[in-house]
Amino acid sequence: MAANPPPRNNTAHKRIKQHQNRIYANPLPVLIDQRPSTFLAGLSRFGQKSLINPQCVGVYIKQTQSVWVINERDVRVLWTRGFFGKGSLSRSEPTWNDRQRKLAVGDKPQPTAEEITSKRRIERNKMKIERAKVLSEAQLAAEAALEGSDSIKLSPPMPADDNDNLPLNEKSSNPIEPSSPPKWEPLEPDTQEEQQDLSNAEHLQLTLPEAFFLAWGIGCLKIVDPYTDAVIPINQLWKECRLASMFLQNAPDSRDTCLQRLDNPFLVNYAIYHYYRSLGWVIKSGIKFCVDIVLYKRGPVFHHAEFAVVICPTYEDQRDKESSPFDLHNSDKLSWQWLNTINRVNGQAKKTLILAYVQIPSQEKVRNLDDPAKLLAEYRVKEVVLKRFVAARNRDN
16 A cells, blocks of 8 residues: 655745735734733723824825835835735836845845746746647657557657748847746946935835825825925815826816716726725736726735626716716626626636626715715615636536
């Protein structure tokens, strides 16, 4: 009887998980100080709890309709406590500054998400080439066996290279393999000033819903004007976020029209963002999967997104839709071809598709648009979960 294989050593994997759980333990930038205020309060377990606000600072960039967080301490706080934003020079997590700093001192950097993904793609490409070669040889051997001849040992012909059509004197003597990535050498600053400028090249970029949620919903972000360096008040930031919709296609030219419309694209997107953030989900852009947003249970560091959400605006009063100056996506009836396409894409990526219907209140119902809390309370969100039907998997037993 064969002996059981020795158990796999998961010490390194457990150590990495413990390290991640320690760094990304807090779901929001604001922490709760549970330390007792006095010794007697600690003994009685009735100490006063206070909030620890990091007070991060961001710069509002109107041209890109985003908020930039430049300070490294603020970038680290917003990313490790809720995965807010995206690194401007990184795939997701802002790691460019750390990589450059380690390379400048000659230290071997730890593999980042971009490097790990590139390595996996190269290995996957090599595996596909080897698998196709083995299948082709097996097919040729099977055909030879049917014809009664010996097995063919020759490999299948490889596809012709583009250099075959060139003259001999123009062909490269050292061609680059298709699966090998181009070698990239980091910049080496000559002076200390250039090194300091290079270390501050990356910033954390926040979308307007993310920035307003941090500034108004949590109160841990101060957004300043890039020209005056003055902090933008919440009521003024509320107007600036809604006025950003004027830069969209087919948007109204009047500021008053943009501010008074309840179907403003920012209001619709922020209603969804605030809804799912309040439920504890980590929200990221879903453009890679042909949807609006994707939902992570804890964050992109721990696992893949579980749900893909398509935002579908609906009107409480159809007259508001007819008079709307905005061209909202998915506000009309969805076609079955489009729906099946989106469902199949996310089904292959092992994500559950959700249609999030945002009910826009009537223009006659809401008069005060300057109070975000009262205005957002008028929006309603309804969810419809879709799963792709596969006859071989979903048939009745």
